[in-house]
Amino acid sequence: MKKKTCLVCGESFHGRQDKRFCSDHCRSTFHNKQNSDATNFMRNINNILRKNRRILAELNPRGKTKVHRDALLEKGFKFSYFTNEYRTKSGNVYYFCYEHGYLKLDDDFLALVIRQQYVE
Numbered sequence: 001m002k003k004k005t006c007l008v009c010g011e012s013f014h015g016r017q018d019k020r021f022c023s024d025h026c027r028s029t030f031h032n033k034q035n036s037d038a039t040n041f042m043r044n045i046n047n048i049l050r051k052n053r054r055i056l057a058e059l060n061p062r063g064k065t066k067v068h069r070d071a072l073l074e075k076g077f078k079f080s081y082f083t084n085e086y087r088t089k090s091g092n093v094y095y096f097c098y099e100h101g102y103l104k105l106d107d108d109f110l111a112l113v114i115r116q117q118y119v120e
Helices: 024-059 069-074
Strands: 003-005 012-014 064-068 084-087 093-097 100-104 109-114
Touching: 024 069, 024 093, 024 100, 064 069, 069 109
Parallel strands: none
Antiparallel strands: 003 012, 064 109, 084 093, 093 100, 100 109
């Protein structure tokens, strides 16, 4: 077997022809470093989406209500982040954070709803 050098720590080791790391620790370290930027980005987005969902759920305990836009903003809601949107036949657009959503009304009011059957 050919002597190789670990891609993480530089130690020499013996092993299969396609082996690139001297240990499981070095292999994990290498892959964790490769994925850290994407993972942090996704983690931050998911945290924002979960926070938006919590805010909608807190302000809408009965499943349907009307609130002013400022009530969401005061709690830190970010309107740019949502999981999906639903367009009705009449042209209204509901924005959802998972199963909790809102519809923009006149005078900066929002109708908060819970989607009964979660479908794409």
